[in-house]
Amino acid sequence: MQKPVVVFGGTGFLGRAVVAELAARGRSVRVAARSPETAAFPDLPGDSVERCAVDVRDEDGVAAAVAGAAAVVNAVSLYVESADLDFDAIHVGGAERVARLAAAADVGQLVHISGIGVDTQSPSRYVRARALGEDAVRAAFPSATALRPSVIFGPDDHFLSALDGITRLPVIPLFGDGATHLQPVHVEDVALAVEASLVQPEAAGCAFELGGAEILSYRDILLTILRHRRRRRLLLPVPFMVWRGIARVSARLGNPPITEDQVVLMSADNVVSDGAATLTDLGIAPRGLRAQLPACLL
Numbered sequence: 001m002q003k004p005v006v007v008f009g010g011t012g013f014l015g016r017a018v019v020a021e022l023a024a025r026g027r028s029v030r031v032a033a034r035s036p037e038t039a040a041f042p043d044l045p046g047d048s049v050e051r052c053a054v055d056v057r058d059e060d061g062v063a064a065a066v067a068g069a070a071a072v073v074n075a076v077s078l079y080v081e082s083a084d085l086d087f088d089a090i091h092v093g094g095a096e097r098v099a100r101l102a103a104a105a106d107v108g109q110l111v112h113i114s115g116i117g118v119d120t121q122s123p124s125r126y127v128r129a130r131a132l133g134e135d136a137v138r139a140a141f142p143s144a145t146a147l148r149p150s151v152i153f154g155p156d157d158h159f160l161s162a163l164d165g166i167t168r169l170p171v172i173p174l175f176g177d178g179a180t181h182l183q184p185v186h187v188e189d190v191a192l193a194v195e196a197s198l199v200q201p202e203a204a205g206c207a208f209e210l211g212g213a214e215i216l217s218y219r220d221i222l223l224t225i226l227r228h229r230r231r232r233r234l235l236l237p238v239p240f241m242v243w244r245g246i247a248r249v250s251a252r253l254g255n256p257p258i259t260e261d262q263v264v265l266m267s268a269d270n271v272v273s274d275g276a277a278t279l280t281d282l283g284i285a286p287r288g289l290r291a292q293l294p295a296c297l298l
Contacts, residue, residue: 003070004030005198006107008056008098011039013157014113014149014187015075021191023048032065056094063101071109071198072102074137079126080259087129096136103141109204110144111197112137113190116183116209116270118148124264134207145197146207147190150270153212153289154187155296160225164297167225167233175266177237178219183211183271186287189279196282203282210279211272213288218266221289228293240267 005022009015010031016039022029023044031039036051054061056076066072076098078090095112102110118131137144153159166172193210197203216224219235226233243263250256272278279286 002028003068004028004050005071005073006030006032006052006066006069007073007075008032008054008065009074009076009113011036012075012077013154014077014152014190015039016041017154017187017191018073018075018194019049020044021188021195025195030065030069032062056098057089059097059101062097063105066098066102066105066107069102069105069107071111072098072107073111073113073194074098075113075194077113079262080256087126088132091126091129091133092136095133096140099137099140099144109198110137110141111194112144112146113194114146114148114207116148116150116211116272117268122264124261126261126265143204145203145205147193147197147210148207149185149190149210150183150212150272151185152187152190153184153292153296155298157187157296159184160293160296163222163225164229167222167229167231169233171234171236172222173236173238174222175218175238175243175263176240178217178222178235180218180266181215181269181271182218182221183215184221184289185210185212185279186289186292189284189286192284193279193282196284200282206277208278208282209272209276211286213286214290215271216289224290224293225297228297 005027007015007019010019011033019029030050030052032052032054034055036053041049052065054065114134115130120128120131122128134146151159190210247258247260247263
C-alpha cells in the first residue's frame with residue numbers, strides 16, 4: 001500500500017485545501033486533527049482519505065499519527081488563545097513534537113506551515129511563538145521545508161468574510177490610516193506550494209515566503225470589497241493606541257472581538273521580503289486578490 005502523507009490540521013481552512021490537492025495528485029492522505037470527522041471531502045475518492053483523531057499536545061497520539069508515513073505536513077494553526085489553548089503549546093511545543101516524532105519514525109519529508117514576518121523578538125506573542133516553533137522544527141528535523149504565507153484568502157475563508165461583514169457597517173473603522181500593506185495569497189496556491197515542496201528535492205531545508213500577485217494596503221482591500229458589493233461607506237481612521245485600548249478591555253470577555261496580538265499584526269506590513277524564496281521558486285504563478293475576489297465573495 002502507498003504510504004500516506006499525514007496532514008496535521010487537515011480540517012482547517014488551509015488544511016482542507018492541502019488534503020484536496022494531495023489527494024487529487026493521487027496521494028494517500030491521513031487527516032490528523034482533534035475532530036477529523038468534521039471535514040468533508042465530497043469530491044475525493046472515499047479510500048483516498050484516512051482520518052486520525054489526535055491533539056498535537058499528545059505525545060502518544062502524534063507518534064501514532066506519523067507511524068508509517070511517507071511525509072508530514074503541519075498545518076495546525078491557532079490565532080486566538082483560549083482557556084485551554086495557547087500559542088506556545090500549539091506553535092512551539094506542538095510543532096516541535098510533530099517534527100521530533102516524524103524524525104524518530106523515519107518520515108522522509110516534513111513541510112511546516114509558518115508565516116511571513118516570524119521573529120523571536122516580535123512584540124506579538126503569536127509571531128514570537130511561530131518563530132520559536134520554526135527554530136524547534138529545524139532543530140528536530142533539519143531538512144524540513146518551512147512555508148511562510150501572508151494572509152490566506154479563498155472561498156469561505158475568515159479573512160475576506162470578516163472584511164465583507166465589516167463593510168456592512170455604516171462607518172468602517174480603519175487600523176491607523178489603513179496604510180498597512182498585505183500580500184494576500186490564495187489558499188490553493190499555498191496547497192500547491194505544499195505539493196511542490198514534497199516533489200522538489202531542492203526545497204528540503206529551505207524556507208519560502210508565500211505572497212500573492214498583489215501588494216495592497218488594508219484600505220485598498222476594503223475599497224475593493226466595497227466596489228464589488230456596490231456599497232458606499234465612510235472609512236474612519238482610528239489610531240493604533242485606541243485599538244490597543246479596545247483590545248485590552250475586550251480581553252476580559254470570553255470571546256474578544258479583537259486581541260492585542262491582532263492589533264500588533266495590523267501595525268506592520270505583511271509582505272514577501274527582498275531576496276526571499278517565493279512561490280515562483282516552486283514553479284507556481286501566484287494569483288491576485290482582486291481577480292479572485294468575485295469567486296471568493298459570491
